[in-house]
Amino acid sequence: MPCLELNRSNQLNQNTAMLNNTTIAQLRSLKLVGFADALQQQHEQADCLDLSFDERLALLVEREVYARGDRKRVRLLQQAQLKYPSATLEDASFEGIRGMDRSALMGLALSTWIERGETVTLAGATGLGKTWLACALAQYACRQGRSALYLRVPRLAEDLRILHGAGSFRRWLQQLAKIDVLVLDDWGIGNLDAATRADLLEVIDDRVGQRATIIAHQLPIEHWHAWLGDPTVADAILDRLLQSCRRFSLDGESRRTGRTARTATASKTTFKEPNQELTAAAKP
Numbered sequence: 001m002p003c004l005e006l007n008r009s010n011q012l013n014q015n016t017a018m019l020n021n022t023t024i025a026q027l028r029s030l031k032l033v034g035f036a037d038a039l040q041q042q043h044e045q046a047d048c049l050d051l052s053f054d055e056r057l058a059l060l061v062e063r064e065v066y067a068r069g070d071r072k073r074v075r076l077l078q079q080a081q082l083k084y085p086s087a088t089l090e091d092a093s094f095e096g097i098r099g100m101d102r103s104a105l106m107g108l109a110l111s112t113w114i115e116r117g118e119t120v121t122l123a124g125a126t127g128l129g130k131t132w133l134a135c136a137l138a139q140y141a142c143r144q145g146r147s148a149l150y151l152r153v154p155r156l157a158e159d160l161r162i163l164h165g166a167g168s169f170r171r172w173l174q175q176l177a178k179i180d181v182l183v184l185d186d187w188g189i190g191n192l193d194a195a196t197r198a199d200l201l202e203v204i205d206d207r208v209g210q211r212a213t214i215i216a217h218q219l220p221i222e223h224w225h226a227w228l229g230d231p232t233v234a235d236a237i238l239d240r241l242l243q244s245c246r247r248f249s250l251d252g253e254s255r256r257t258g259r260t261a262r263t264a265t266a267s268k269t270t271f272k273e274p275n276q277e278l279t280a281a282a283k284p
Contacts, residue, residue, distance in 0.1 A: 034067025035060050069145070076142040082150045083185065087136040097128060097252040105133070108246065109140050114180055114212045119245040122216045127254030130216040134183045137214060146180035153187050157196040169199070177206035181214065188219030188227050197233045208240040215241070 020043055027036035038060045042048040048056060077085055089109055094101050100122075113120060120137070122130040138148035151159075163169040176182065182203075192200070207213055219227060221242075228234035 032064055034064035037067070038063035072145060073143055076145070076147055077139065080138055080142055080148040080150060082135040082138055082148070082183070083152075084132050084135040085139065087132050087139055089136050089140050092133065092136055097250055099124065099250040099252075100133070100248045104248070105136075109137060113246060114141060114146060116244065117207060117210045117212055119241050120212070120214045121221065121245060121247045122214065122250065123218070123220065123248065124250030125218055125254065128250040128252060130250060131185050134185065134214045134216045138181050138183050141181045141212075147178070148181040148183065149176070149179045150183040150185065152185045154190045156200070157193060160196055160199050164195075173202055173206065176203060177211065179211060181212045182207065183214045183216070185216045187215045187217040188224060192227070192229055194230065197228060197230055197237075201233055201237050204237050204240045209244065213241070221247070 020039075024036045024040055027033075027039065042056060042059070048059075051059075089105060092102060092105055108120065122134055124130050135150065138150065141148050160169065163172050204213070224238060225231070225234045228237055
């Protein structure tokens with residue numbers, strides 16, 4: 001009799017194990033990975049068996065919620081296409097840099113600038129970490145469940161021509177309008193043609209007061225009007241960008257060369273100096 005009872009117990013344990021394995025496999029096929037992992041963990045921990053059904057279920061559901069959040073954050077970071085995807089606010093270093101410190105950076109990150117659809121400008125010479133900081137802010141937004149996208153302005157003209165040629169510009173514009181944080185890097189570098197200026201106005205107009213924009217630039221803001229070229233379009237773009245704007249100007253030694261970095265000036269550009277009337281919209 002004891003042997004018979006032992007055999008029955010072993011058979012029951014085997015059946016239970018098979019049922020559990022089948023259930024876990026089905027959960028994974030339904031993409032409930034967090035739920036499946038938690039269930040398997042519960043089976044391996046004897047103390048979990050002392051919990052009630054409702055308690056065990058609550059733990060399983062909670063694990064799935066966290067797992068989905070993790071997957072969403074990974075997806076958002078991949079879609080953001082950041083130049084420095086591993087840049088984080090926690091790793092930011094301001095040694096030898098003036099114009100921003102950790103307190104100011106975290107104060108910005110924890111504020112409502114994204115909800116308010118504000119513009120953040122990061123000014124400074126090459127090598128000061130403007131792009132890295134912009135990516136760190138965008139990465140933090142992704143970790144909070146928000147979407148982001150990194151674009152280099154000098155490449156924008158060619159990208160826009162391809163979109164227009166494929167007939168997909170409007171769809172791209174609609175998708176871009178839904179991005180919570182748009183990073184425009186190397187703003188003010190290279191010349192803009194009329195078509196790119198018009199498209200850029202469309203991009204900025206969709207975001208004003210609704211979605212946040214980060215601009216990393218060397219060219220001082222007072223020269224943006226001349227760089228944009230067409231006075232009417234420049235007025236419209238600057239009015240939208242600067243009406244609700246947080247400005248940070250970095251200064252110090254280049255992270256690349258170790259030399260004191262110098263901000264770009266109008267004398268190094270190919271466009272003409274704007275007159276006082278046209279630069280009114282670009283003044284703080």
